[in-house]
Amino acid sequence: MSADAHHHEPGFVGKYIFSMDHKMIAKQFLWLGLVGLAVGGLMAMLMRWNLANPGEAVPLVGNMLFPDSGGVIPPDAYASLFTMHGTIMIFFAITPLLIGCFGNFCIPLMIGARDMVFPLLNMLSFWTAALASVFMFGSIFVPLGGAASGWTAYPTLSTNVGLPGLGMTMWVVAIFLIGTSSIMGAVNYITTVIRLRAPGMGYFDMPLTVWGLWLTAILNALFVPVIAAAMVLLFFDRVFGTQFFAAGSAVVDGTGDPILYQHLFWIFGHPEVYILILPAWGVVSDLLSFFSRKPAYGYKITALGMTAVTVLSAVVYGHHMFSTGLSPLLGQSFMVLTMIISVPAEIFFLNWLHTIWKGRIRMATPMLFSLGVVFVFGLGGLTGLYLASISTDLYLHDTYFVVGHFHLTMAAAAFLGFFAGLYYWFPKFTGRMLNENLGKIHFAGSIITITIVFCGMLLQGWAGMHRRIYDHSVYTYLQHLAPMTNIITHSALTLGFFQLFFVVNFFRSWFAGEKAPENPWQVGTLEWATSNPIPHGNFEHIPVVFRGPHEFNNPDYAHLGRDWVAQWEQLPGDPSPEERIASTHVPAPQAAHS
Template sequence: MAFFEQDIHDAPSTFLSKYVFSFDHKVIAKQFLWYGIAFLGIGGMMALMIRWTLAFPGEPFPIIGDILFPNSGGIVPPDTYAMLFTLHGTIMIFFAITPILIGAFGNFCIPLMIGARDMVFPTLNMLSFWLAVLSAVLLLASLFTPLGGAAGGWTSYPTLSTLIGSAGVGQTLWCLSLFVLGVSSTMGAVNYIATIITLRAPGMGYFDMPLTVWGLWLTAVLNAIFLPVLGAGLLLLTFDRVFGTTFFLAGAAATSGSGDPVLFQHVFWIFGHPEVYILILPAWGIVSDLLSFFSRKPAFGAKATALAMTSITILSTVVYGHHMYSTQMSPLLTQSFMMLTMVISIPSAVFFANWLGTLWKGSIRFQTPMLFSLGVVFVFGLGGLTGLYLATVSTDLYLHDTYFVVGHFHYTMAASVLLGGFAGTYFWFPKMYGRMMNERLGKIHFWISMVGLNGIFMGMMIIGHAGMHRRIYNPFVYEFLQNLIPLNRFITYSALVMGAGQLFFVWNFIYSMYKGPIATQNPWEVGTLDWTIPSPAPHYNFKEIPVVRCGPHELGNPNLVGKDFQYQTEELVKA
């Protein structure tokens, strides 16, 4: 419940205060969105270079290869290849998905959906964005250092990431960049948590919040708790590199007094496993809401969905060991981690069944945001199921570090989150810019993306199962992998198709911003608080703070007359 009502401030008048150093959560959300989309492009380009190298080893990368790699005649050199997969992972996770799902939708949706005029700490919010920019500058600067950027994988395990494995400033800048980004995200998390606890509109209990807000809230909790763990690891790694401490240097502690490289893996995954839920929870929340909105039915078991997401959040903190089965862990530990990991299937199955229950017998509107949400249901189902083989110790020992892992985590973290992000973008675009995106282009974008990414990630699972390892520059020096060249080419063609498909989105996004049809206040006919105000949302959001009288998914109520949904501000219509 709202502890107080925020004042209405005057609209900012100068360019700087309106678009650059803005305190308005909606402008900061758009800044994060643009930031994320830009990095999505960079990270995607890197992915294409990786794919090209795997499909056509020794052939120059088309068109821009000569400019980027002049010394090798346009061929991606081996050391650059290592940098590419390292930075592809880093950029996509921390600089594309995090800003889009958490930075953009978190900032945009939380105040609008809970009926607040802004975040509770607007200055902290602005600082959080500009720290993220600083962090991006640090990361991109690392590419221009003499030995190039970080090349130890996105996990940056020592000794690959200590001075022994990667000399030069690149890796150090990588550590600092992620540390700064961690500070930025923690600031955001503190803001989100405090906002949701203290600024919910009068009448809005926790279970009256849309599931989108639930997802973002749980994400913020995980961020606040676990980003500092990574921060500590990165600080120690930086000290190892810069000041000569020995935290992660291998050796027997008793004689040489050195540290323990495996410790970094523990620290990294204590953060890293919650991180995958940090990325997916906002997408789950968005999809849970959108499925209900476009099926014109209340979300099936909304409370159970919220509680299932909460229990996954809690469980996600105690399963990290399943990333480390091959580190000579005690079998007692591996079995405990295996069991705990398997337990996550139960709440996952609960909300997945709830998604299907929401769709069941709904009068589904196949508009673009709904298509993308259905896409999430499909790819997340696949990604989740293939996780079981990696949670099981006996199968994981074979599949560890193969492309099966790459396929699995791309299905869950990349495909689901990306589609969820697109669903959110198409859905809230009218509220952001006051115009609609083009439906036809949106649908083309969806089908190309869907076909493309299934081609890519399904293919990856097959080659992984056949034994192809990740992170190898030219796997085909091994005779048993040479038969996989055609399949690798298929994956690369799929990637090229998918990459090209994103041009439809970029065009649609930019064109619709200026020329799209003017959006009405509530184009999707849903009842949450964000749709009770004009499109685009005015800078103060709500002239009067709304009073909430019913839940967020009151659709298809047979007692309603003349329309099939009701706003959260209306009394629930009863027979």
């Protein structure tokens, strides 16, 4: 596919709506994800209000949202809130932001490709996600309300026995559709990385961001179909009257099994948490090096460590089911496998620390958010060990300890990783810089409140607070935790408030921000090899890659007068492009054709 093939100008619809350009699709995913993040975040605020002030009307918006109860959140609406909060944050915020937006934007640019390998499939992926969000957001407004079974949608809560309304059925359809969208994206990402790398770019010359996104795509391709199957079966149970997940449904005909759903859900669900966090790991691994002005310590080991976690993530799902009456032998096997997964994770975590150790650190906003990821992921990872061990898990199961743990590891870490990446790539995205001062306020406000909110939840869970109770004040043994609940709620509302700094910064900078220089962070990965705004087809000439992505402060290149060397720079002593291509076995890529 030569650049000449794109000379015709697409019209408005072709350019902004049914675009097949990976950069526009990335922006579409960004907007979808930001809407999801806002809606999911506001839902969390409502939940926190109710936990701290049970039975009291929500100020300002209560009468508008819950007119029948005088502004008080009723119990069924509360159940729907935590269900939709989880679902929207996972499938309509993290997925479109980190996978849809960063995946689409970064993969072709960072590997030096003109676009994704299947642009039409890429467009379909976005519009399938858009259709899914119509079902998901629409499900809130149908009679009997939206889904209220928890984001896990366990039967019998999620079958007609628990939730007979149309809302839950629409939720099932929406998950199936967003899964289809993820798979389409994954097919594209995997193939693009394998086939369209710039000449001379071996797998171990790719930025770690691309590694993270690529591994995520592999998990998406293999495990999202499993929840698709679960959704098909759940749909049949709800609509066609099958009995797959109904225990004791009929003595003569045999019975269904609600635990079957849990197996299917977690075969998908555990890889899913790595699907969500792997892109953030990749982004952070790169940014820590870029802003410490040092090569990523143990680059290859970090890449292989992330690969090891990816492989192991497929065989640990049983640790979500310790309390289901799983056979003790199986339970112990899953426990050991889960503990083993912390080994590769710890190795690249230590690599991160080694990378910043004695670096010439530049405390720009992307670096601050990256350090935030290291902090919350460390906390979340350590608390995971208590949940991996059967003996402690049986006590902590379904408490706020679990909520605190997974919010630190995959929610806070993923969103801080997203913000790190957004502050970093915004200049490439829009040609303008985000404001550093507003960014730093956004970071400081977020990291402090996040720590209080989720560490508070860890403590409350340790004290035995159940994660899905509507009103804790009615339980004597939980009443002494009320002051802490109050603190968490105040912190959560403050966390929400600090996001306003980002909203202001984002809109102001998008339209009127300071013009970005060609290479604002002085980094040598391939997305900085092209001009601003990025031309259609990305690169005038596809660059040849001569080195890895983290060439900083190399004494061999001290004579250049700068502390970085780009991947595409051919310096004295480097092989010729032909020699480089021959030694890496990566020739100039060819686009897909029939």
